[in-house]
Amino acid sequence: MISRLSAEAIDLGAGVRSVLAGAGGVELVRRYLVDPASREQEIESLLQPLGLWDLDVTDSQIELEAAAEACRVGGTTALPYPIAERLASGSAGSWATLVDGPGPALIAHGDLEGPWQALDLAGRTFTVTGAGGGVVGGRLAPFLGAVEVSTSDSVDDPALAARVGTLQSWWLLGVLQRAVDDTRVYLTEREQFGRQLAQFQALRFQLADMSVAVQRSEELAKYTAWSLAHHDPSEQVVDAIALRQGLIQACETVLRGSHQLYGAMGFCDETDVSILSRLSHSVRRLPVGEEDLATLLGTMILDRGFRGPFATLGGPIEARA
């Protein structure tokens, strides 16, 4: 058993990190808040030389790991680009997003024209119209668009739904890792009562809780990426939903903690944590909130099982005994 990413994935991640840092990191987000339309071209060409858009995640575990790591690194700067949605479809070239069924829908980056394609969490496919109409979200979702989703004749694609969900979760993982890291540094910089905040055990304890929440999510994210390369689509879907649930739960611990430990500074536009917190919502709340997600997950696990050494439930996953 190996819980470490391939060297290729780590290299690609390092490349993405250096390109994004060179372009300003979270500063990019502040620029695009003013002019959202300019981000598509700019970010696309920024990442183009790294070969990112040539990755085919359906091809091999190595490419899947590389795509996941690229999404995670994107998340560390709250990259306002449909990187997960674009990488998920592989060579098909569409931008795949998740919705809750037909009808009017809000989708992250729906202010851009696409070529969009939509799926629900279980993998039913839908057609998207009306994208590119501009931003509809407020401060919590500054790159959100409104679209119309209708039923499609295309066959279900649970594996694609699992990939989008998983890669979006990797992006969110990057957001959370960065939030913990910034908070950690802030505690060593800010002084009150004549000493560093880091000297206060209550704050270190809260930071430790935040770190554990992120570490849990990171291991789950790695397992789920691997699962996508090894298990049936019906199981991949369950694992991807479980990962999303895990990340959303971690958001509450981590981002709530960051806001608290930063004091008033954590709400300011000039503080990266504020940007990270705001941009997390388009994954946290869409296509459904945590309670709906956990309820759906429960139904699916009863039906399909949940792999583990002591699993006894569901269809395809047999207990090993």
Add this chain to the structure above:
Amino acid sequence: MLDYTESPEVLDLRSRIRHLIDEMIPDGYLGAFTDDPNDLKIAEEFCQALGRHRLLALAWPVDFGGGGASSWEQTALREEMWAAHEPRGAQYMGINWVGPVIMRHGTKEQQEAFLPPIAAGEVIWCQGFSEPGAGSDLPALRTSARRTEGGWHINGQKIWTSYARMAQWCFLLARTGAPGGRKDGITVFLLDMQQPGVEARPVHSMLGNHHLNEIYFTDAFVPDAQVLGTVGDGWSIITDVLAFERVGIARYARCERLLSEAPTALADRWQTMPAGLVARWARALVRTREARLLAYKVVDHQNQGGLNPADAAAYRMAVTTLDQEVAEVLMDLVGPKALDARSDQPEFQRAVEDHWRYAQASTVASGTIEMQKQLLGKKLVSL
């Protein structure tokens, strides 16, 4: 590259262990420390059977009578045992850390005397660390050892000592240096429990029998040959003990097993289970998977020679809180009947009641969660 496949050796080991459990452990068995003394006997026989199959000291080097297993096989063994309510009873301690520490710090004579009975499942050890005044602050311990003809006289009191009344031996910390010497002047003694100067008494608790005891020492004798390591330098050995205990019990394994069994075990009630409770159950399964994966990360890093105490602390925080979170979910799934613990009640219901009680101690036993947070938090702000 990521790889979560279990090797054929690990899968084979799991099936051998499950086979043996099926054969030897009766249905409804909830571990060695229930009110039924027969459960203790079952654990003893099971340990000796494990010993015969060389499965007890699986992790030990072959030279010391062990199975020379890989760390993944050890992990699987820990999971299988805990998922089956630890049918090894008290003996897991001798295997997990007493033996390994004697291998590392003991003399040849000590190794020859103490290791074979542990590997054969014939002996029970207890851990004499905590005292009334020394809990999290272990260096405050005061039990004293005074020189006497051919050895040492021990005086003082230990508390919370699991299995003390059934143990033949105690891995004891006592102060050979000046009082108040903190980490200096502590010595490790391998003390024979069957002697007049040792009195072990039960501490009755919600956890069940044998988990908590106290021991009084009045001029208890330990010969020189049973001092482990150097006199006065016991703290370095304690550090090793804690390192061996770091991954500790695979609590997530029993959580996964009970959660997985719930829909079948509670089939009637499950038909009308509120959606919100099913959602909590699903969340608990996700948390359980996360804790297991964190354990695997620690093992994987350990195999790479890079055990990071902060990673181990993070895992301990995750797995101990998991135990309690899952306990709450299981109690709600079972409903009020969980309080009916009569032996004729359904096995699952009794297992949940047992799990809830023992889970309460998970964030205290073997070092509190606050000590883990202290370690991890300090590491984080000093990066």
